[in-house]
Amino acid sequence: MPRIFRHWMLWPALAMLLVFFLMPSVDILRASVMDPELTFRHFERFLERAVYMRVLWHTVEVSFVVAIVCAVIAYPVAYFIVQSPRRVQFLLLLLIFIPLWMSILIRSYAWMVVLGREGVINSLLMGAGLIETPVRMLFTTPAVYVAMIQILLPIQIVTCYSAMSDIDLGLVRAARVLGASPWEATRRVFIPLSLDGTITGMIIVFMLSMGFFITPALLGGRRDLLLANLIEFNVTQLNWGFAAAIALMLLLAAIVGIVVIRLAARLLLRALNGALAR
Amino acid sequence: MPFTDASSGESVRFEGVGKSYGDVDALVDFDLAVNPGELVTLLGPSGSGKTTALNVLAGFTQATRGRVLIGDREVQGLPPEKRDVGMVFQSYSLFPHLNVFDNIAFPLKLRGVSRKEIAERVEDGLDMIQMGDLGQRMPAELSGGQKQRVAFARAVIFRPPVLLMDEPLAALDLKLRESMQAEIRAYHQRLGCTIVFVTHDQNEALALSDRIAVMGDGKLAQIDTPQAIYDAPQSRYVAEFIGKTNLLEATVAGSDLAIPALELTLPVADLPAHSAKRDGPITLSLRPERIFRVCQGDAEAYPNFEARVEDALFMGDMVQYRLRLPDAQTLIVTERRDTGGARPTRGATVQLGFLPRDLTPIPEPS
Secondary structure: OOHHHOOHHHHHHHHHHHHHHHHHHHHHHHHHHOOOOOOOHHHHHHHHOHHHHHHHHHHHHHHHHHHHHHHHHHHHHHHHHHHOOHHHHHHHHHHHHHHHHOOHHHHHHHHHHHHOOOOHHHHHHHHOOOOOOOOOOOOOHHHHHHHHHHHHHHHHHHHHHHHHHOOOHHHHHHHHHOOOOHHHHHHHHHHHHHHHHHHHHHHHHHHHHHOOOHHHHHHOOHHHOOHHHHHHHHHHOOOHHHHHHHHHHHHHHHHHHHHHHHHHHHHHHHHHHHHHHO | OOOOOOOOOOOEEEEEEEEEEOOEEEEEEEEEEEOOOOEEEEEOOOOOOHHHHHHHHHOOOOOOEEEEEEOOEEOOOOOHHHOOEEEEOOOOOOOOOOOHHHHHHHHHHHOOOOHHHHHHHHHHHHHHOOOOOOOOOOHHHOOHHHHHHHHHHHHHOOOOOEEEEEOOOOOOOHHHHHHHHHHHHHHHHHHOOEEEEEEOOHHHHHHHOOEEEEEEOOEEEEEEOHHHHHHOOOOHHHHHHOOOOEEEEEEEEOOEEEEHHHOEEEEHHHOOOOOOOOOEEEEEEEOHHHOEEOOHHHHHOOOEEEEEEEEEEEOOOEEEEEEEOOOOOEEEEEEEOOOOOOOOOOOOEEEEEOOHHHOEEEOOOO
C-alpha cells in the first residue's frame, strides 16, 4: 500500500478539521488584518483601550479561578468515586453526568431562578426570617463564578476519575508494605500519578471558561462581561475585523494560560518529589 | 558494606488462622511455623489459600481468627507499614513516576534515613542486582527481568527480617525464570532474611525451597523438605499435585501385599520401612520415573508386569509413555532417552518392573 494511504482512517477527521476548523481560523486571521486593507489598527485599538485589556484580564482571571476551584472540588470527589465498589461507581458517575445532558443556556436560566430577587434562596431566607430584604445575588461576579463552576465541574470530575481509575491500586499497596502510612502512600504515589489527568481536566475547564458567553451575559453585571461577549457584540455591529482581532487575542491568552498551567503543574510535581527526598 | 550485611531473619508463625469472605472460607485453621532465615514456599493451585495467607501476613487482609507472629511480635491487626516486611509482587509494582534509584530508595526515605546513607545503600543495592549504571532509568524502560531485580532490591534495601514474594517470577519466560530462581537463592544466602514465597509452580517450589508448604482448600496439606514432599507425600492430594504419579490400590493381608492392577503380590516387608503395615486396603504411589522396562532375563530380579503402550510423548531428554494395564487402568512411565534398545511403538506390549521400596503408601485421611 502506498505510504500516503496508510493513514486513510484519519482522513475523514482531517477533512472535517480542514473545512470546519482550519479554514475558518485562517479566515479569522485574514479578517483581523485585512479589514478592509492590510492593517493592524484592530489590534492597536484592542491594546490601546484600557477597557479591552481589562476584559481580557478579567476573562483570564475568571477562567483560572474556575479551573482551580473545579480541580480542588473535583479531586476528592473523583477519589471518593474511584474508591467505591464498581456498582456504586457506575451510579455516582451517572449522577455526575446528568447535568451534562442539559444545555448551558438552560442551566444558566436555572441559576437565575435560584439566585434572583424573588428566587429560591431569597424566598427561603426570608421565609425563615433570617433576612428582611432580598439579598442581591443575581448580576454579580459571584453568581457568574457559582454558575460556571457548577456547569464545568462534571467535566473535571470525569477527567480526574478516568485518570485515577487507570492507577494500579497495587502500587498503593506496595507503598504501604514498604513503610508508607495511608497518607504517605497517597502523597507519594497516588497524587503524583493522578496529577497529569487532573491537569488535563484543568486545561479543558480553563479553555471552556475562556469561551464562556451565555452565563456571564445572563448572570453577571456589566463588568462581568468576558471577551466572548465582546466578540458577539462586535459581530452584531458588523465590526468583523475587530471581532476577529479579539478572537485572536483570546486564542493567544488561552495558549499562554495553558503553558502557565503546565509549568505550574511541573513545579508542583517537583515540590512533591522534593518533599519525598526529606 | 551496609547492604550486604546478613540481616538476621525472624521466624514467622501462623496459629489457627482463619479468614472467611462471607460464606467462603479462604483459610481454615491454618498453622505454619517458618524458622528464622528459612525459605518456605506456599504451594498450591489458585483458590488454595496461599495468597490469602500471604496477604494476612503482609497486613493487606485481616484474619478472622487466630494469631500471626513475626519473631515475638504479634502482628495481626497491625497495618502493613508497621510490620517491617519486604514484599515483591507478581506485577512488580514499581512506581512508574520514579526512576530506578528512587524506587529502591523509597523504603529508606520513609524510614528517615539520611540522604548520604540512602545514596550509599542504594548504590550497593544496584551493584548487587548488577544494575549499577541504570539508576536513572524509568521503570518503563526496563526489561521484565530488570524490573524484577529492582523490585527485589526495593523490597530488601531496608533489611527487613522477613521477605514476602507473591509469584514474583510468574510473568517471566521459562529461561529467565530459572536464572532468577538461582539469583533468588543466592541473594537469600547472602541476606539471611526469612523468605515466604508463594507460587503455583511445583518445579519452582522444588528448586527454591528449604521447605514447601503444600496448600489445598485453605488448609495446610503438608510441610516438608522438597525431597520429602516428593518422595513421601502424606496424602493423595499432595502426591498428585507434586509431580506426576501413579496411584495404585492395594490390600495388605498378613505378610502379603496384593496389587490387583499389576496382578502382583509382594511381601509387605519390602515396603519402605516407615510405612504402616496394618491389614486392609492401602493406596500406593509409584512415580513414573521409578518404573522401567525389564528384559526377559531380568524377570526374576524385580516384580514385573505387562502393559500395552497407548501413547508415547517425546519430551527431549525423556519419553513419557501412557500405558494400559490388563485391568484397564492407565499408567504413566517416563524413560530417559539414552536407555538402549528400540523404543516400543504404540500398541506394543512391554514388560515393566520396579523396586518395591519405591512404592510409597499414602496415608488415608483420618
